[in-house]
Every structure is written in C-alpha cells, then in structure tokens.
Amino acid sequence: MHVIATAGHVDHGKTTLLRQLTGMEPDRWEQERDRGMTIDLGFAWTTLGTRTLAFIDVPGHERFVPNMLAGAGTAPAALFVVAADEGWQPQSDEHLAALHALGVRHALLAITRTDLADPTDAETRALQNLAATTLADPPVVQVSGRTGAGLPALRTALAELTDSLPTPDTTGPVRLWIDRAFTIRGAGTVVTGTLTAGTLRTGDRLRLHPADQDVVVRGLHTLGEPRTHVTATARVAVNLRGIPHRQVRRGHALLTEHGGHRSDLVDVRLPETTAADLPRHLVLHLGSAAVPVRIRPLGTRTARLSLAAPLPVRIGDRVLLRDPGGHHIHGADLLDVRPRPLHRRGAARDRARELDSIPTRPDGTTAPDGAAELRRRKLIRHHELRAMGAEPPADAPTAAGWLLDPAHRDTLAAHLVHLLHEHRHQHPLDAGMSLEAARRALDLPDPALLEPLLRTPTARDVHRADGRLRLGTAPWPPEVAAALHALHDTLRADPFTAPTADELHDLGLGPAALAAAARAGELLRLAPGIVLAAGADQHACDVLATLPQPFTPADARRALRTTRRVALPLLELLARDGRTERLPDGTHRLR
Numbered sequence: 123m124h125v126i127a128t129a130g131h132v133d134h135g136k137t138t139l140l141r142q143l144t145g146m147e148p149d150r151w152e153q154e155r156d157r158g159m160t161i162d163l164g165f166a167w168t169t170l171g172t173r174t175l176a177f178i179d180v181p182g183h184e185r186f187v188p189n190m191l192a193g194a195g196t197a198p199a200a201l202f203v204v205a206a207d208e209g210w211q212p213q214s215d216e217h218l219a220a221l222h223a224l225g226v227r228h229a230l231l232a233i234t235r236t237d238l239a240d241p242t243d244a245e246t247r248a249l250q251n252l253a254a255t256t257l258a259d260p261p262v263v264q265v266s267g268r269t270g271a272g273l274p275a276l277r278t279a280l281a282e283l284t285d286s287l288p289t290p291d292t293t294g295p296v297r298l299w300i301d302r303a304f305t306i307r308g309a310g311t312v313v314t315g316t317l318t319a320g321t322l323r324t325g326d327r328l329r330l331h332p333a334d335q336d337v338v339v340r341g342l343h344t345l346g347e348p349r350t351h352v353t354a355t356a357r358v359a360v361n362l363r364g365i366p367h368r369q370v371r372r373g374h375a376l377l378t379e380h381g382g383h384r385s386d387l388v389d390v391r392l393p394e395t396t397a398a399d400l401p402r403h404l405v406l407h408l409g410s411a412a413v414p415v416r417i418r419p420l421g422t423r424t425a426r427l428s429l430a431a432p433l434p435v436r437i438g439d440r441v442l443l444r445d446p447g448g449h450h451i452h453g454a455d456l457l458d459v460r461p462r463p464l465h466r467r468g469a470a471r472d473r474a475r476e477l478d479s480i481p482t483r484p485d486g487t488t489a490p491d492g493a494a495e496l497r498r499r500k501l502i503r504h505h506e507l508r509a510m511g512a513e514p515p516a517d518a519p520t521a522a523g524w525l526l527d528p529a530h531r532d533t534l535a536a537h538l539v540h541l542l543h544e545h546r547h548q549h550p551l552d553a554g555m556s557l558e559a560a561r562r563a564l565d566l567p568d569p570a571l572l573e574p575l576l577r578t579p580t581a582r583d584v585h586r587a588d589g590r591l592r593l594g595t596a597p598w599p600p601e602v603a604a605a606l607h608a609l610h611d612t613l614r615a616d617p618f619t620a621p622t623a624d625e626l627h628d629l630g631l632g633p634a635a636l637a638a639a640a641r642a643g644e645l646l647r648l649a650p651g652i653v654l655a656a657g658a659d660q661h662a663c664d665v666l667a668t669l670p671q672p673f674t675p676a677d678a679r680r681a682l683r684t685t686r687r688v689a690l691p692l693l694e695l696l697a698r699d700g701r702t703e704r705l706p707d708g709t710h711r712l713r
Contacts, residue, residue: 125175130202139203139232196299230263233265237271261283295508299411309341310367315360317355319354330376342359394453437458476498490510501524501566519577535578618684626653643656648695652687672710
C-alpha cells in the first residue's frame, strides 16, 4: 500500500478529487459535508493496477492546521492541489511550508477546476513557489473534478509517483501514531494510524504511550478488510484489548520493543532557521502528536528543546516547530534524544560544536549512527540504543545488557590496573580489591562490566578470585617475603611437619601474614596456626594412596611422618573436599 496526503488551500477541490478517484466520501462528519469543507482528517483508497493507494484528506482551512499536520506528518508523499480559478492562496503557503519542513520529497501537483479558468497562470505560480523547497519540479496534472477531465492522466501520474517511493522497512520496530480513536459495539477500542515501518500482527503485545501500559492487538483492518498481519506502509485500524476508549486519543502512539525512546529533552539541528531567531515557546509536531516546547539556543543552527510532555522519539526524526500566533513553521532534525545536562559555564557552546560535528546524509537528514552514539555516550544499555533508533555496533564489548565503547573500555582497563597497583601498595597483605570497590572507583553501573575490562591485554595480569581482584602474585613486604622463603625451605625438607606457633612467630609470620599468604595460594591453612606448603593436600593424597584401604588416622600419621596435630585437620580437609571419606568405624579411604 502507498499512503498519500492531500495539501492545498481550503475549497480548492481536494476532497472532490478523492471522490472522483476512489468513489468514496472522505469527509466523515455531517458538519463537513454541510459546510463543503474538510475539518478533520478523512480517508479513502483505491487501486491503480496492482497498486493500492490510500489517501489522507487533510483540512485546508488555517484554523485546522494542527489537524493537517497530524495527517501529513506520517505520509511519505503528497498530492498538492491548487485551483485554476483562484491560484496560489495563503493556506497554500502554509501547507507548502509544512511539507517542506517535514522534508517530503515525493509530490504531485494537481491544478484543479480547469473547467472554470485557464490553468496556465496557476500552474506557473505554483511551480515558482515549489521551486525552492523539497517539492521542487513535481509532475503536474491539470484536472477538473466536476467534468472528470484529466483524471486518467492523474491516475497515471499517481501510479508513477508511488513507484518512486522508497521501500519501507517491514522488519523494523513499530511506532504507530494514532490519529483516530473510537469504540465499536462488540469490539471495543479501535485506533487508526499510518504504519510507516514494521509489521503488526494479531496477538502482538504493544506499549501504549503515554499511558505506558501494555495492550494486545485483538484485530487488524486495512482498507475495510480484516487482516492477520499488516506490513508498512499502510493505513491500519487496530482493535485493542486492555484499554478503555476514553484513555486513548490522537497524538498517542503504539510501540513495539525499541519503537522509540521516551524523552522530554532533545537536541536538534535547524536546517534553515537560526536558533536565536526562534520564539522561546513553540509547539512541536511529530507524527500525530503536538506538544508545547521551550527553546534554548545552543549554536547558530542547533538548540535544546524541553517538551511539556515526553514523546517516544528516535534519532533522525524530523519534527515541526510551529508558532501558533505567527503561523510560522520550522523543520528540525533530532540529533540527540537523551542529551546530558548543561551545568558548567561554556557547556552549551561545547555542546553546539559537538552537535555540528554530527554528519548529515546527502539529502540533509540525519542518519542514526550506533558506533558514533556509543563513542559519545561511552556506556549505554543495548535496548536503549536501539530504542533511540541506532543499531549497536557488532564489535562493541557487551556485558549484562550493557554496551561499552571499545576506546572507553581500554581507558577503564588501564585505570583498573592503576587502582590495583595503588591498592597493593597501600594494603600489601590484602587479598585484593573487592569487585564492588572496583565498580564504584570506575563509576560503573553494574559489576558485570568489569568482565570486558579483564579480557583486555592491559589487564592480563589481573586475577579474580573470591569476589576480589588482585594484580599478579601478592608482592609481600621484604620481611614477610624472607620469612615465607625460609618457611618454604623447611617444608620442602619435611612437607608435613607444620611449624609451631612459636616457630612461626620467630620467623615473623603473624596471623595476618599467614592469612594473606593462604589467600594468595602460597600456603595451605589447615587450622589457626597450622600451615603447610601449597599443594600439600594433593601430595598427601598421593602418599595415602599407597596405603591399604581403608586406613586409620594413625596409619596416615605414620605414612605422612607427621603428628596428630597435623594429620587430623589434614584428613578433615581432604574429607571436606571430597577426596577422602570417613567410614562409620572411624577409618578413612580415598574416593
């Protein structure tokens, strides 16, 4: 399906043309038909060969510009109508300004009422006005809605227009801006909108903005027919389960996961407007939503917008800024939908330079760049970046749903090594820095983010054990290192003869040093004051394996050439580790 919005001055024949093209009545309200003018949005559709065209008929009167923007804001193409007998009019200017600000580049110019006047002057003036806009040099058709003259040419031109439209993304996230909401007896709440991307299916669970409530798609209709699924681009009616009709209205949105980042603060680029020249208070239009905003200029062409209510926004969105009093409309591109606060002096100027560095496409629009966003933010949740409209870079380090900028990861890894050096210097007998202390020191939101740091070459000497990080083998103070060296010499000669408490004291090894050496894996601690060399437990198993099984503690003591003081806690350790088992008669055997 292809969706096209009408545009043009009031009573220039937009609705009449749609009646001729579709055989349908776009005006929904009796008041509209009585007054002969469109007040709210109307909808009609037709087929041209294999193409299906859906039209959004927007009001042309200046009092209903918000309604016009609600319809045109989601349509990829426009049918611009100018009457031959009246020519270009003030509301033609306003509709053109809106379409140009929206960046609409696909359009068809229809000169109507050719049965009432020569269309030449109206066509010439219209093309002149369109020349400096995104709608420049459109195909032109001269037509009469009353006599039907020119309708075949109009249908041909519409078919060619739809063939030139870009292919929509049918696999992307859904953000359906609601332009109508009503209730149907026996069905419940129904909303309509233009599906510009993604696919909707019956049974889908969606998030309703701004209620922030889950709703379920009970049924789908498009062009008056029920569907099990609808793909973009399409006009769609959605029957919702789980929400009363009174809680839904125009300007709300239905979202799938990653459909938009909810924000009330955004930074924008103004392609054709100087930020300082804008009034400080305007109305922002996005999709079918309209929200008052306060403007803070940052640079010549950049500004920060504070929204009176949050909207689900995405990087690259084109929004309109409208001055309700002055009738001026300005386009703006969203560059950042979660900007950082500006507190320090000069922050606005620095921010303007940063925003000016964000590149644009050849058509002047902004393309979301996941890698660039991650570089600027350094750290962000995966789902948040996608909701902003940017795809996470494939090579980005990840942990627990977080994304790390590779350069920032390397900086953090170097800082972690420095922290561990400092900790080792200040606490030489400590087992290392706790994971929580390291997380706080690096200002990380989740301790899982330490893992990508530990995988870097910079942190290859960092070891993790028992909830702590340490840098290599603990570097003991000289006197402790000498004492441990002497102890190891003694234990190498007689591995199961543990020094007494007095002997350890004479060596200068107190409880703190012994505990630290045990944590570092240099000693095996059997009990307070009883230590052996690291690996003595496996050596004991090798010796005990030579005994007839089972064996008594006395057998073990003799085989190990030690005392009950060492043999008993050593056997208890081996039993706790599951390498031996104690039998009911008090004997032991290897497992």
